[in-house]
Structure formats: C-alpha cells, structure tokens
Amino acid sequence: xxxxxxxxxxxxxxEISDIVKRASFxxxxxxxxxxxxxxxTDFLSNKMLMIFVIREGVPYSxxxxxxxxxxxxxxxxxxxxxxxxxxxHRYKKTSxxxxxxxxxxxxxxxxxxxxxxxxxxEMEKFKLWLEIPNFSLGNLKPIExxxxxxxxxxxxxxxxxxxxxxxx
Numbered sequence: 308x309x310x311x312x313x314x315x316x317x318x319x320x321x322e323i324s325d326i327v328k329r330a331s332f333x334x335x336x337x338x339x340x341x342x343x344x345x346x347x348t349d350f351l352s353n354k355m356l357m358i359f360v361i362r363e364g365v366p367y368s369x370x371x372x373x374x375x376x377x378x379x380x381x382x383x384x385x386x387x388x389x390x391x392x393x394x395x396h397r398y399k400k401t402s403x404x405x406x407x408x409x410x411x412x413x414x415x416x417x418x419x420x421x422x423x424x425x426x427x428x429e430m431e432k433f434k435l436w437l438e439i440p441n442f443s444l445g446n447l448k449p450i451e452x453x454x455x456x457x458x459x460x461x462x463x464x465x466x467x468x469x470x471x472x473x474x475x
Contacts, residue, residue: 315376319347322369327356330363351421361411364404370413371399377420378434379450387412387454415459422463426470441465 324345350356365373374384385392388409398405405413423433437450443465444452452458468474 315372316347319369319372319376320345322372323347323350326360326363326366326369330359347417348421351418357414361407361414363410364407365410365413366404367398367402370405373413373417377416378423378430378437379416379420383450384416387416415456416453419453419459419462419466422466426466443468 327345327350350360374381379387381392381395385395388395388405390409397403404410420433423436424430427433427436438448440446440448444461449462449465452462
C-alpha cells in the first residue's frame with residue numbers, strides 16, 4: 308500500500324469533487340452518490356472524466372495540489388508543460404486554468420505518480436527510481452522520458468513490469 312500524505316489526498320479529493328460538481332460538461336456517467344464522494348483515485352480510474360476535465364482545463368488550484376502530491380520540482384513542471392517558471396507563477400497569481408494540452412500533461416504526471424506510489428509504496432523510493440538510469444529504458448532516467456506521451460507510456464509500462472516482477 309502506498310504511503311500518501313493524508314492532508315494532500317484529502318484536499319485532492321475535495322478539489323476534484325468540487326471541479327466535477329461545477330463542471331459544464333454532462334457527466335451522466337457519474338452517479339449522484341459517486342459524484343458527492345469522488346476521490347482522486349476514482350478520478351484517475353475514470354478516463355472519460357479525465358478527458359472532460361482536461362478539455363475544461365485544469366484550474367491552478369488543482370494543479371497546485373497535484374504539484375505538491377508529485378515528486379517533481381517546479382523546474383520539472385515547467386519543462387513538462389513547456390512554459391517558464393515565471394509563467395507558472397503568473398498562473399498562480401491569476402488562478403488561471405491551463406490549456407488542454409498542458410492539462411493533459413498535468414493529469415498524466417498525476418497518473419504516473421499514483422502508479423509509482425502503488426509500485427514503490429513511498430514517494431522517496433519512487434523519486435529515487437525516477438532519477439536512476441534504467442537499462443530497460445535505454446539507460447535513460449525515467450524522469451527524462453516523461454516530457455512526451457510516448458515516454459510516459461514507456462515509464463508506465465516499466466512500472467507495471469516492476470509491479471508484476473517482470474524484470475528485463
């Protein structure tokens with residue numbers, strides 16, 4: 308079982324529930340009771356919900372929580388989102404929502420972190436794994452592959468192999 312900071316996960320659950328409650332999209336695939344008690348784990352297991360949130364744009368408030376949940380630095384985030392750290396600070400000041408392409412990357416990194424925590428059980432172990440060159444990933448550090456979707460898929464596949472004990 309993953310060790311997750313409870314204060315962050317509780318805030319993530321609330322933020323995601325609030326976003327879904329006020330969303331403009333038709334969420335007929337979410338029952339009324341589920342909608343009230345939606346957790347970040349529910350969110351990450353519902354691809355349609357993730358798509359709709361991405362299309363609406365991830366609000367800065369959710370990004371801020373995700374940023375604190377993940378092992379990534381502000382510089383990592385700027386690189387993933389292809390913006391400067393100054394731009395990230397402007398998003399914070401204006402509480403602006405991210406564009407869909409950036410929102411997709413935010414949700415992808417959230418997903419990678421959740422899988423990494425499930426596999427390693429602790430954020431520090433997952434963070435260490437991200438920084439060590441990996442033979443199965445062409446001797447690249449997993450974090451170096453996370454900038455694009457294909458690299459993210461390779462990292463997720465490697466995490467799945469580790470989880471099932473399939474070491475290449």
